[in-house]
Amino acid sequence: MAIENSGGIQVQGMQFSYDGLQPPLFLDFNLHVSPGSRCLLVGANGSGKTTLLKILAGKHMVGGRDVVRVLNSSAFHDTQLVCSGDLAYLGGSWSKNIGCAGDIPLQGDFSAEHMIFGVEGVDPNRRDNLIDLLDIDLQWRMHKVSDGQRRRVQICLGLLHPYKVLLLDEVTVDLDVVTRMDLLEFFKEECEQREATIVYATHIFDGLETWATHLAYIQEGELRRAEKISDVNELKSSTNLLSVVESWLRAETKLEKKKPVNNTSQANPFASSPFFSSRHMAYYR
């Protein structure tokens, strides 16, 4: 992806480990997402998608101010990014982080209306559009709704402020197909009309071939592919995105099975860890 200086996302030489007890998940990781892109983040379970999105959302500190930059600010250090609503993150847990208010639970005995109208500084037209788009009944009691209905309220809360960068960690999983497609269309319009940037980690590829502008593929914390969707060679033949990603992940599994047992157990403390791979060898030399 082209390097942009005017916003979007730039990750340069990032290293990240959850704690000193594991080898780094990310080693010298680089990623550039241009403003206005809709970037799909794909990879096997445990490859690092959620971790990357959380880092981009400023939830983990990595290196100095220049390592992870979102909208020309440091994702972790510049708290204004999140507080202003410019940077929004929607993840899998049943809570919603609204600006600087912290995590708000979505399962108590209160109404959807109470949740949605409790968010201050919102454009009423945008709010009405979202309530309509997500087909939310304001009388829903949040402790009695279905998973899909709760998810809709979570998404609505996350989108009330007109974000500039939106990080989505598979939040459409509980949605019915109509709501999912309408939401994807809404996101597309937001990118095209306002140059919003979206990074979307998902395992559900229905309808995404024409939705996404870019594709980033992560394997064990390494960025294996990052390109325009129109440049993905495999998609130029008749195959769909699901088959392409499936073939990448199957190739990964085959390689994993062929990997020689490494003999560095004396050299570093992580050699027996399931997360230790050949790319870590140089790191411990």
Ligand SMILES: Nc1ncnc2c1ncn2[C@@H]1O[C@H](COP(=O)(O)OP(=O)(O)OP(=O)(O)O)[C@@H](O)[C@H]1O
């Ligand atoms: N809080 C944590 N502490 C330690 N290790 C973690 C933590 N969260 C995730 N990991 C590890 O980091 C690696 C990447 O996890 P991550 O959740 O980012 O993967 P993912 O690509 O989002 O997976 P999935 O597709 O299953 O959601 C995994 O090996 C996981 O076990």
